[in-house]
Amino acid sequence: MNGAELFLLGRTLMKIGEEAIPTEGVGPRSTSTRSMLIVMLDVYAHTDTTVGEVALRTGLPQSAVSACVARLREAGSILTATDPADRRRSLIRRNPEITGRRAEVAASPIDNALGAALGTEDSASIAETVTLLEQLAERLSPDVLGRLR
Incomplete structure (x- = not known):
């Protein structure tokens, strides 16, 4: 197996994973499941992070990260708070409580x-x-x- 074949396998696995995640009752989505998971996993790995920092680490556009953060906050997967060092920014962190949606996705x-x-x-x-x-x-x-x- 070479790097290109491994990349294609990873892409195939991502698509299968996206198909396996339940979407009933989620409503209209402006962000992809893939982007949501990328942002969520980055926030979980880097507590008290910002939208800009997530965008830099993930390579996603800042507008996409902002949309994902809004959806993840609405779903209860993450929490945001005003950054005391710069009140114009929000700090993002994992919600320690397991929400119904997180439990549903984890159990699917x-x-x-x-x-x-x-x-x-x-x-x-x-x-x-x-x-x-x-x-x-x-x-x-x-x-x-x-x-x-």
């Missing part, structure tokens, strides 16, 4: 989305692939990103 299985991507309804094949993905996830947790440039 990937089986249907994975089966659709694999083109099968064979539960044994889907279960085997889930096991392989879990093994890969153990080795390549989000923590490894800190070791890359």
Whole structure:
């Protein structure tokens, strides 16, 4: 496998993951699920951060980060507070309480989305692939990103 193939595999896995995240009752969305997750994970890794800092770290446009922060705040996944050092800015942090939406997303299985991507309804094949993905996830947790440039 080369770098391009690995990149394409990652993109495929992201699309399957996006399909597996429940969207019923979420309402109209101006931001993608991918952007939402990128912003949320960055905020969770960097407490008391700002929209500008998230934009710099993630490479997302500041307007997209602002839209994601607004949606994440509305969903209860993050909290914001006025920055005491600069009252024009808001500090963003993880909400320590697990909201209903966070619990729903965390509990949503990937089986249907994975089966659709694999083109099968064979539960044994889907279960085997889930096991392989879990093994890969153990080795390549989000923590490894800190070791890359």
